[in-house]
Amino acid sequence: MVKETIRTASLYGAPVSKNLVELIERSADELTKQYLEDVKQHSHLPTYRAFDEKELYKRAYRVYSQLGRWISYQAMELHNRVVTFFDRAIYYAACGYEERE
Secondary structure, three states: OHHHHHHHHHHOOOOHHHHHHHHHHHOHHHHHHHHHHHHHHOOOOHHHHHOOHHHHHHHHHHHHHOHHHHHHHHHHHHHHHHHHHHHHHHHHHHHHHHHHO
16 A cells, blocks of 8 residues: 555655655554564564564654654754854854955
């Protein structure tokens, strides 16, 4: 279902990233259950396999259901870091220019 919805959204010119985030958030329960099945089946995930299943479900569900918020937060953090970088670059360039004169 998830793959088909993504394919359909991209065919109709919809912004796939927004639709993808919304789809993941709406499908959080299904995705979480699939994730738990994967964790149970793969022996290379011993730490996750040791978790209580309810706790692991809760953690994974929180990530899937709040993906949009997390991405927004990360975008704001990136924006703030970029602004700070260029503010400092301009400041030090101005200081260097003043020192030369």
